[in-house]
Amino acid sequence: xxxxxxxxxxxxxxxxxxxxxxxxxxxxxxxxxxxxxxxxxxxxxxxxxxxxxxxxxxxxxxxxxxxxxxxxxxxxxxxxxxxxxxxxxxxxxxxxxxxxxxxxxxxxxxxxxxxxxxxxxxxxxxxxxxxxxxxxxxxxxxxxxxxxxxxxxxxxxxxxxxxxxxxxxxxxxxxxxxxxxxxxxxxxxxxxxxxxxxxxxxxxxxxxxxxxxxxxxxxxxxxxxxxxxxxxxxxxxxxxxxxxxxxxxx
Amino acid sequence: xxxxxxxxxxxxxxxxxxxxxxxxxxxxxxxxxxxxxxxxxxxxxxxxxxxxxxxxxxxxxxxxxxxxxxxxxxxxxxxxxxxxxxxxxxxxxxxxxxxxxxxxxxxxxxxxxxxxxxxxxxxxxxxxxxxxxxxxxxxxxxxxxxxxxxxxxxxxxxxxxxxxxxxxxxxxxxxxxxxxxxxxxxxxxxxxxxxxxxxxxxxxxxxxxxxxxxxxxxxxxxxxxxxxxxxxxxxxx
Amino acid sequence: xxxxxxxxxxxxxxxxxxxxxxxxxxxxxxxxxxxxxxxxxxxxxxxxxxxxxxxxxxxxxxxxxxxxxxxxxxxxxxxxxxxxxxxxxxxxxxxxxxxxxxxxxxxxxxxxxxxxxxxxxxxxxxxxxxxxxxxxxxxxxxxxxxxxxxxxxxxxxxxxxxxxxxxxxxxxxxxxxxxxxxxxxxxxxxxxxxxxxxxxxxxxxxxxxxxxxxxxxxxxxxxxxxxxxxxxxxxxxxxxxxxxxxxxxxxxxxxxxxxxxxx
Numbered sequence: 001x002x003x004x005x006x007x008x009x010x011x012x013x014x015x016x017x018x019x020x021x022x023x024x025x026x027x028x029x030x031x032x033x034x035x036x037x038x039x040x041x042x043x044x045x046x047x048x049x050x051x052x053x054x055x056x057x058x059x060x061x062x063x064x065x066x067x068x069x070x071x072x073x074x075x076x077x078x079x080x081x082x083x084x085x086x087x088x089x090x091x092x093x094x095x096x097x098x099x100x101x102x103x104x105x106x107x108x109x110x111x112x113x114x115x116x117x118x119x120x121x122x123x124x125x126x127x128x129x130x131x132x133x134x135x136x137x138x139x140x141x142x143x144x145x146x147x148x149x150x151x152x153x154x155x156x157x158x159x160x161x162x163x164x165x166x167x168x169x170x171x172x173x174x175x176x177x178x179x180x181x182x183x184x185x186x187x188x189x190x191x192x193x194x195x196x197x198x199x200x201x202x203x204x205x206x207x208x209x210x211x212x213x214x215x216x217x218x219x220x221x222x223x224x225x226x227x228x229x230x231x232x233x234x235x236x237x238x239x240x241x242x243x244x245x246x247x248x249x250x
Numbered sequence: 251x252x253x254x255x256x257x258x259x260x261x262x263x264x265x266x267x268x269x270x271x272x273x274x275x276x277x278x279x280x281x282x283x284x285x286x287x288x289x290x291x292x293x294x295x296x297x298x299x300x301x302x303x304x305x306x307x308x309x310x311x312x313x314x315x316x317x318x319x320x321x322x323x324x325x326x327x328x329x330x331x332x333x334x335x336x337x338x339x340x341x342x343x344x345x346x347x348x349x350x351x352x353x354x355x356x357x358x359x360x361x362x363x364x365x366x367x368x369x370x371x372x373x374x375x376x377x378x379x380x381x382x383x384x385x386x387x388x389x390x391x392x393x394x395x396x397x398x399x400x401x402x403x404x405x406x407x408x409x410x411x412x413x414x415x416x417x418x419x420x421x422x423x424x425x426x427x428x429x430x431x432x433x434x435x436x437x438x439x440x441x442x443x444x445x446x447x448x449x450x451x452x453x454x455x456x457x458x459x460x461x462x463x464x465x466x467x468x469x470x471x472x473x474x475x476x477x478x479x480x481x482x483x484x485x486x487x
Numbered sequence: 488x489x490x491x492x493x494x495x496x497x498x499x500x501x502x503x504x505x506x507x508x509x510x511x512x513x514x515x516x517x518x519x520x521x522x523x524x525x526x527x528x529x530x531x532x533x534x535x536x537x538x539x540x541x542x543x544x545x546x547x548x549x550x551x552x553x554x555x556x557x558x559x560x561x562x563x564x565x566x567x568x569x570x571x572x573x574x575x576x577x578x579x580x581x582x583x584x585x586x587x588x589x590x591x592x593x594x595x596x597x598x599x600x601x602x603x604x605x606x607x608x609x610x611x612x613x614x615x616x617x618x619x620x621x622x623x624x625x626x627x628x629x630x631x632x633x634x635x636x637x638x639x640x641x642x643x644x645x646x647x648x649x650x651x652x653x654x655x656x657x658x659x660x661x662x663x664x665x666x667x668x669x670x671x672x673x674x675x676x677x678x679x680x681x682x683x684x685x686x687x688x689x690x691x692x693x694x695x696x697x698x699x700x701x702x703x704x705x706x707x708x709x710x711x712x713x714x715x716x717x718x719x720x721x722x723x724x725x726x727x728x729x730x731x732x733x734x735x736x737x738x739x740x741x742x743x744x745x746x747x748x749x750x
Contacts, residue, residue: 038308057308057336068378094589101586108722110263112279112288117377119336147263150306150402152277152288155264185717192264192286195724199704201717202601207734210714214730232262232290236305237461 008165008177015177021170024160024220025133029141029231031148039149041231043141046174047131050138052145057119065120070113072120075104077138079127099135100125106139106188106198107146110153121151132175133161139188139198144228148235156228157197159188160220162213164205169212171220185210187217191225257294258461261287261302268300275301292461305461309335309403309433311372311381316390318398318431319383321366324359331368331383333433334400339381341370346385367393369429369437389429396427396439397446401457403434408460409453416456416466423473424449448476492698500699504684510695516736518691518744523640525648533649533670537641540693541631543575544638546623546645550652550670552612552661553620563610563618567596569625569638576630590720595625595639597716598676598707605646606671612654612661619651621670632693635705639678643750646670675750676715679737680705683723688733690740704733708741710750 009015019025025046034040037053044050060066077099081087092100103125111121123145125138136159143157163173165181178184183203189196196218205213251270255261267278268285277289278300287293291302311317311333319333328342346361362368369390370383385391401409409430410417421428426440426449436453440446452469459465503510513519519540528534533548555562569592573579584592599605610619623646625638650667682692682700692700701723707716714734719725725733 039306059336059338094584094593097586097589098593101590102719105720105722109724116336147290148306150289150304150308152279153263154279154281154286154288156262190264190724192266193281193724194726196719196727196730197724199717199719199725199730201714202597204601204709204713204715206713207738210717210734211731214727218727229262233260236290237260 008180009168009170013168015165015170017174019172021168022216022219024172024223025174027224027227029144029227031144031231031235037145037149039145039147039151041141041144041148043137045133045137045140046172047129048127048134048137049129050134050141051126051128052138052141053124053126054121054142054145054149054151055124056121056149057116057151058122060118060120066118069117071111071116073104073108073111073113073123074120075100075107075123075125075142077103077125077127077135079130079134083127083130099138102198102200103135103139103142106159107142107157109195109197110143110146110155110157110190112152112154115152121146121149130175132173132178133186135159135198136161136186136188140224140228144231147232155190155192155195156225157188157190158221158225158228159186159198160217160224161186162217162220164203164209164213169209169216171216183209183213185213185217187214187221189218189221191222253295253300255293258292260290260305261293262290263288267293267302271298273299275299277302277304277307303461304404306402307404309333311335311337311339311375312432313372313375315372315432316369316429317372317383317433318367318369318393318429318435318437319433321362321364321368324362324364326358329358329362331370333381333383333431334435335381335433337380339370339372339383341368341383341385345373345383362392367398367437369393369431393437396437397443397450399436399438399450399453401434401436401453403432405457405460406430406432406434408465409436409456411466416469419470420449420452420473423477424452428453448473451476492695496695497699500696501685504687504689504699507687509689509693511693513691515687515689516740518740519693521637521640523644523748525644531645532651533645533647535641535644535648536628537637537644539631539633539637539640539691541629542633542637542694543627543629544634544641545626545628546638546641547626548645548649548670549622549624550649551620551622552617555611555615555618559607560615561611562607563605563621565596565600565605565607565621565623567592567599567623567625567642569595569627571627571630571634575627579630590718591627591634591638592625594635594678594705594716594718595623595642597718598639598678599623599642599646601715602674602676602707602709604643604672604674604676606673609671610651613656617661621646621649630694632695632697633680633691635680636678636691639676639707640744640748643675643677647672647675647750674709675745676707676709677741677744677748677750678705678707678716679740679744681733681736683725683729686729688729688736690736704730704737706734706737706741708738710745712738712742714738 028044030042039054139159163184188198253268289304291304319331323330331339373384375381429437521539531547532550649670653664683702703720
């Protein structure tokens with residue numbers, strides 16, 4: 001952990017982990033990593049390591065939670081006990097319950113629930129290692145997992161946070177910046193529909209700083225969206241086309 | 251008014267495909283006069299219709315489809331069948347028994363028990379009810395031998411091939427009986443496991459390479475090569 | 488909740504919203520009449536009850552002593568819990584807190600905590616060993632919409648009339664003295680929740696309107712007009728333009744309420 005007297009961002013605008021104010025942490029996205037799940041994805045975002053598995057659409061259990069006219073989305077955000085420095089109890093914490101809810105609500109606008117009445121879609125997010133910004137990375141991976149499962153979507157959902165450290169608005173806070181910084185603003189976004197599906201904030205921001213942070217986060221989202229598309233294309237185009245010897249009719 | 255893609259381009263959900271006088275085809279949706287993709291797939295234009303051939307989709311039941319499923323529950327007057335779809339299917343006892351059905355006397359598990367496999371046809375299906383199956387036609391009923399495999403349901407047409415040419419070739423070269431369930435479940439029954447394995451490998455290869463050109467050639471090649479490897483079978487007199 | 492509101496009623500609400508009005512005659516940006524009673528539970532160190540339309544929320548504050556968190560040895564502790572008490576609505580069931588009540592508690596908590604409303608350093612009794620722990624319990628007694636804003640207002644009122652016991656450390660032991668000290672407060676955040684119906688933004692959404700709202704945005708505004716907590720809720724979305732509008736509306740309403748409450 002950084003010492004309190006060390007500045008989170010220096011005079012040249014370089015942060016403790018070497019990044020500039022508007023720089024994303026390194027990101028790796030992989031689709032279709034769990035053979036048993038209907039859809040799955042894995043993300044490494046900075047030191048975050050998050051796995052998402054999706055099951056459905058399938059029958060809802062218990063039955064009283066099923067809706068006659070739509071598909072019900074259920075989401076469970078859970079942190080592995082070894083994901084943080086001090087072992088975390090496996091029992092769901094209040095924070096995990098809240099995050100499960102907001103992540104679910106960030107994905108719902110991207111679905112067509114009326115297409116599959118009386119079914120449920122279960123999204124399981126497991127944070128294997130956490131270093132700040134896990135809810136955003138989870139949403140980015142969950143959207144990929146849902147697309148991987150073949151469930152139709154209006155758009156992908158991509159998420160990124162911005163915030164303030166010292167007096168500077170910065171992109172993609174990691175754990176130390178989140179804990180010691182002045183504000184953290186996670187944003188989830190549907191890029192083609194220009195729609196914000198998750199927005200939270202803790203800290204203190206002036207209205208102008210808030211606007212700047214949201215715009216910065218959306219720019220981050222657009223960059224990550226390009227990586228999402230790349231991850232999907234890589235997965236589904238792994239067989240390279242051979243040069244056809246003659247023109248063959250399919 | 252334009253389209254925004256090249257033929258057979260890979261698109262992802264939410265990508266804008268076209269604007270204006272086009273029709274929204276498979277795996278697309280319309281909003282404010284624009285057509286967007288709703289699944290990952292390859293987009294193409296068929297006259298004025300924008301279609302996306304999904305690379306990943308699950309089976310949605312349709313009346314008349316032949317499907318292969320397994321019995322998950324034996325009930326009082328029928329069976330619940332897993333057809334690898336968002337909904338499980340129902341097979342009524344009255345469909346299987348050719349005479350009136352008496353719940354006290356008839357032991358349903360004698361006909362079909364948990365874990366049994368069946369080939370069936372979807373007789374009815376609507377938004378408010380689970381699909382109903384029937385086995386009352388020739389070729390349908392309990393499966394007793396063969397190997398089962400699963401592929402993405404959207405690839406079944408590719409396995410069938412133009413006018414059934416692809417599947418006929420595989421059946422012929424491997425000497426196997428192959429039943430293609432439209433729900434992506436396939437039953438392969440051959441004279442020996444080597445033949446069945448070859449048929450299944452060919453089908454798997456079609457699933458993985460369905461979006462490429464020259465596939466028919468490569469499958470023919472695979473079948474020829476593998477058959478040449480196999481020792482000549484002695485026909486015992 | 489929406490099972491109680493018929494489709495006919497939902498359509499009526501949507502239609503009248505188009506005209507810029509609501510079923511009870513309010514404009515889109517009007518709060519319902521409200522009243523806050525303070526000190527209603529004498530056995531609690533602080534309490535307040537709010538009546539916002541038919542929504543009733545009672546907040547009780549208990550102050551006890553306990554250990555500080557290891558990374559803040561000089562600071563007192565605050566914790567917020569919320570109960571959607573079964574008598575508050577025919578659809579509420581008894582049981583452990585569900586995701587709605589946990590979210591409600593955490594939104595109220597965030598507004599108070601991030602604005603540093605309570606001067607937690609003044610809650611330190613013996614650094615690293617003993618601090619005051621402030622328990623804020625939100626009790627929803629009748630649910631008629633906008634539980635978030637009602638709970639946040641009641642919680643702040645309760646904290647503002649909370650009295651802590653006086654104490655002294657004698658011979659290494661904590662001894663309670665005569666008299667009370669008001670809970671040291673530094674800021675008075677006000678939370679405004681905005682709902683979206685058919686692209687229109689409303690404040691103080693009532694229970695029937697909740698059935699038709701597709702997205703919700705709660706913003707906590709501090710005394711200086713800065714934003715200290717935000718939570719988007721429900722299955723809909725906001726466009727970036729709507730977010731800017733909502734932010735402006737929330738700050739305007741917070742300033743209005745602040746004037747009315749004299750905080």
